Amino acid sequence: xxxxxxxxxxxxxxxxxxxxxxxxxxxxxxxxxxxxxxxxxxxxxxxxxxxxxxxxxxxxxxxxxxxxxxxxxxxxxxxxxxxxxxxxxxxxxxxxxxxxxxxxxxxxxxxxxxxxxxxxxxxxxxxxxxxxxxxxxxxxxxxxxxxxxxxxxxxxxxxxxxxxxxxxxxxxxxxxxxxxxxxxxxxxxxxxxxxxxxxxxxxxxxxxxxxxxxxxxxxxxxxxxxxxxxxxxxxxxxxxxxxxxxxxxxxxxxxxxxxxxxxxxxxxxxxxxxxxxxxxxxxxxxxxxxxxxxxxxxxxxxxxxxxxxxxxxxxxxxxxxxxxxxxxxxxxxxxxxxxxxx
Numbered sequence: 001x002x003x004x005x006x007x008x009x010x011x012x013x014x015x016x017x018x019x020x021x022x023x024x025x026x027x028x029x030x031x032x033x034x035x036x037x038x039x040x041x042x043x044x045x046x047x048x049x050x051x052x053x054x055x056x057x058x059x060x061x062x063x064x065x066x067x068x069x070x071x072x073x074x075x076x077x078x079x080x081x082x083x084x085x086x087x088x089x090x091x092x093x094x095x096x097x098x099x100x101x102x103x104x105x106x107x108x109x110x111x112x113x114x115x116x117x118x119x120x121x122x123x124x125x126x127x128x129x130x131x132x133x134x135x136x137x138x139x140x141x142x143x144x145x146x147x148x149x150x151x152x153x154x155x156x157x158x159x160x161x162x163x164x165x166x167x168x169x170x171x172x173x174x175x176x177x178x179x180x181x182x183x184x185x186x187x188x189x190x191x192x193x194x195x196x197x198x199x200x201x202x203x204x205x206x207x208x209x210x211x212x213x214x215x216x217x218x219x220x221x222x223x224x225x226x227x228x229x230x231x232x233x234x235x236x237x238x239x240x241x242x243x244x245x246x247x248x249x250x251x252x253x254x255x256x257x258x259x260x261x262x263x264x265x266x267x268x269x270x271x272x273x274x275x276x277x278x279x280x281x282x283x284x285x286x287x288x289x290x291x292x293x294x295x296x297x298x299x300x301x302x303x304x305x306x307x308x309x310x311x312x313x314x315x316x317x318x319x320x321x322x323x324x325x326x327x328x329x330x331x332x333x334x335x336x337x338x339x340x341x342x
Contacts, residue, residue, distance in 0.1 A: 001029045002342075003153065005144060006124070007132050008160035009034035010041020011324065012316045014115045015331035016158055017122030023335060024342040030122055031154070033130035033146070035161075038112070039119055042291070042322075045110030046284045048199035048241070055110045056197035056227045056241040058286040060324075061212065062089050063111075067101030069325040076328055077105075084108065085117050091230050095214030106231045114324075134171035135312070142310055145171070156311045156341065158334055162290035163188040163297070163318035176306050184297040184304070188318045190290040193222070193251035196266045198280040200239040206277070220269040222247040239281070244270060251291065259285045292322035302333025311341050 004020060006013045009032050017030050038044065040059070048054035063086065065077060080086040089104035098104075107113050119126055134145040135157065145151040159166050163185050177185065200206070212225035223245040228234050244266055254262050263285045270277065297304060297319050304314045315334040320326035 001027050002155040003029045003031065004156040004158070005142070005152075005154040006030070006032045006158045006160060007034075008032075008041060008316065009036070009039040009115065009119065009126060009128070010160065010316075011043050011115055011118075011327040012330050012334075013041070013158070013160040014039065014118035014122065015327060016160060016315060016334050017124045018118040019331055019335045020338070020342060021122045021124070023339070026342070028342065030124035032119065032122070032124045032126045033132060034126075034128055035131040037128050039126070039128075040112035040115050042288065043111040043115050044286070045112035046197050046286070048239075048282050050199070050281055051202075051238060053238050054199050054228075054241050056199065056243050056284070057107075057111045057225075058195040058197055058243060058284065059288070060111045061223070061225055061230070061243070061245075062093075063105045063107075063324045065103045065105065065325070066099070070101075070103065073325055073328050080114065080117070081105075083117070085113055087232070089230070091211030091232055092209065093212035093214070093225075093230070094210045095216065096212070108231050108233050110231075132169065135169055135173040136171040137176075137307075137310075140310055142312060154310075156338065157313075158338075159312075159314045160316040160330075162190065162316070163314075164190075164290065166314055173306065173312070176312070181300075181304060181306065184299055185314075187295060188293065188297050189295045190318075191248040191251070191292050191294050192255050193248055193288050193291045194246045194254070194262055194266065195286045195288060196244045196246075196263060197227075197284040197286070198242040198244075199282040199284075200241065200278060201281050202237055202239045204239050204278050206240050206242065206274075208274070215273060218247070218269055218273060220246055220250045220266060221273060224270075224273065242280075248291070251288070255287070255289065259287065262287075293317050293320075293326075296320060302330045303337050305337055311338060313337050
């Protein structure tokens with residue numbers, strides 16, 4: 001049975017795995033590796049250490065679907081809505097730009113539930129804390145090395161992590177990337193920001209008229225969401241959770257500072273915006289070094305094939321755009337590239 005490795009358990013990687021399982025004409029052994037401790041990538045949902053039912057979306061907050069993609073990707077939206085994984089966003093998000101024909105959705109169980117749905121559909125063997133370091137060509141297979149454990153061999157490798165992490169890989173892969181491909185990969189750029197999740201005791205009241213708010217007048221904070229209110233799942237038994245996203249300039253300026261120091265700075269600014277907030281019972285601060293794509297690989301829409309026999313292909317929002325539809329587009333392009341091989 002051919003072994004296929006997908007590196008990255010975010011939206012593109014999980015969708016690639018699900019589509020490969022569905023479309024392959026023969027059985028494949030699918031493996032998904034991620035260097036993080038959980039699935040989701042930039043669609044990650046963190047749980048409170050005191051109550052796993054209290055969760056907060058640290059990456060993507062809601063999904064905006066334009067009329068163009070509502071038609072183009074209708075089957076994906078229909079399935080997620082039918083299963084209750086997505087629901088229409090009905091809460092008030094102050095300062096949100098709404099364009100004609102746009103629909104907004106939230107994931108009641110957190111945005112990582114979308115990724116987990118596709119991983120489950122794929123039936124893939126999922127391994128976390130697997131940090132890929134080298135990819136070498138051995139006897140017409142890819143030998144993939146990681147920080148811990150023995151190297152493993154695969155017939156097909158799909159890389160869906162942020163592009164700068166692809167460029168850091170050692171081994172034969174470094175020589176397989178053509179000069180024009182390398183220029184394209186090096187031209188991909190991302191914004192950086194922090195997200196701070198706050199978890200509160202059951203019964204805590206956060207008395208504001210909105211579920212989310214875009215902030216335009218603060219050097220540090222760009223967006224605040226009361227997450228359970230945003231997802232319309234408020235409950236007297238589960239404490240509220242709050243997420244704060246920083247501005248990009250703040251993220252860039254403090255990128256190499258300690259998480260503890262950054263968290264203190266965010267708290268100081270939060271006091272100016274929401275004075276007198278109660279003390280959270282737990283916090284989770286996330287650094288997004290590669291937050292959203294600001295410039296994608298222009299000449300490779302959706303995917304970049306680095307080698308054909310054996311197959312090595314790159315995908316992800318670095319080849320499209322940083323949103324739900326961008327990741328679907330990339331996964332479909334990866335599938336198209338692999339179709340003759342599976």
